[in-house]
Amino acid sequence: MSALTMSLASRASRRKRLRIPLLLKIAFAWVALLAIVALFANELAPFDYMAIDLRNRLAPPLGFGGSADHILGTDELGRDMASRLIYSIRMSIVIAFGATMIGAFFGTILGCLAAHFRGVIEAVILTLADFQAAMPFLILALSVLAFVGNSLTIFILLLGLHGWERYTRIARGLAIAATGQGYAGAVRQLGAHPVRVYTHHILPNIASTLIVSMTIAFPEIMLVESGLSFLGLGVQPPATSLGSMIGYGRDYLARAPWILMAPALVISLTALAVSIIGDGLRDHLDRSTGSHAS
Known part of the structure; x- marks a missing residue:
């Protein structure tokens, strides 16, 4: 009888963990709607x-x-x-998604290199990360765009530099912790190449934390893109983005506030939705880690 009671309690607790809050469902629905709009902008x-x-x-x-x-x-x-607005959503999502992926890829590689080599290479990488964190990104963006010029590719690559040091520190710390757990060292002693150890054993175990960090960085990059486009340094005409729409609408705020309000509302709701999803993923990972530990 006690075993049956424990089984029912276990099932109830599992269903409770799998229950998705209403706010998180709304956030997923909003992000899915934006993805549909971006994919089918020509038809919509x-x-x-x-x-x-x-x-x-x-x-x-x-x-x-x-x-x-x-x-x-x-x-x-x-x-x-x-x-x-539809085409601006597509442009802003493409820029934010591309820059987030570039920053995560670049930062994770540097973090893994720092964890693997340690010593001088680790010190150099961490110094670069500290320098990036200390320098205001707007000044860096203005300098690069002034000397190199602006195009969509350069703009996305530039935004990819925003926050890469976050991934570097996270990847370095988690990779060192994973190496200390023993399974990575055991695979290395079996003759596996370091690249294989990181790509097949360490990265899959730290990917969840990096994904949560990406959900935090995505709205940040979207807001940075909007700010630069608002200043006329981002997406250039005839292309349009949410930030550039706000920039055009500021001169008509008293006469035609709808020019500015629609893209501003989309930016705010998108940043809020992605942040809610990131919090939900973090809470889910914390519960999973706690249940495994117990």
């Missing part, structure tokens, strides 16, 4: 986002005196705001 946009119609400039959104043809209104050149 009602108009060409670059099409100019000066006869219909600064038209208000539907419900505020506007028509159903432009449900989010038009901007100062008569361009459809809904179409521009």
Whole structure:
């Protein structure tokens, strides 16, 4: 009877752990919606986002005196705001996702190198990480864009430098801890190459923590991109992003606030949703680690 009771209690606790909070479900739904919009932007946009119609400039959104043809209104050149918002979501997500992956890849490699070689190489890598953390990223971005110029590829690579030192420190610490647990050393004693030890044994065990760090970095990079585009240093016309839409709308904040409010709301909700997902993943990993330890 006691065994049956323990089994039922175990099942109940397992179902409780697997239950997803409502707020986390909403966050996943919002991110999934943005992914669908980014993938099918060409099919979802009602108009060409670059099409100019000066006869219909600064038209208000539907419900505020506007028509159903432009449900989010038009901007100062008569361009459809809904179409521009859809393409801006695609551009901002591509930039943030690409920069996050670059920063995670670059930082993780440096962290693994520091953990493997130690000594002078470790000191040099940690010094570079401290230098990156101490320098304001905006100054670095302004310097690079002023000397190199701006293109989408350069912009994504530049944003990839944002926060790479975070992954370096995390990967280094976790790799050293994994090596100290013995399984990595045992595989190395069997003759495995160090690259294989890290890629097949150490990285899979620390990947969950790095993924949580990526969910934290993603909204940060999205906000940095928006800030640089707002200043005119990010995505250049005729391309558009959420930050550049806000930059265009600041001059019409009193006359046409919808130009600025729609992309600002999307940025805020996206940053909030990804942060909630990151917190949920962290809590799930903490519970899993605690249950395994017990």
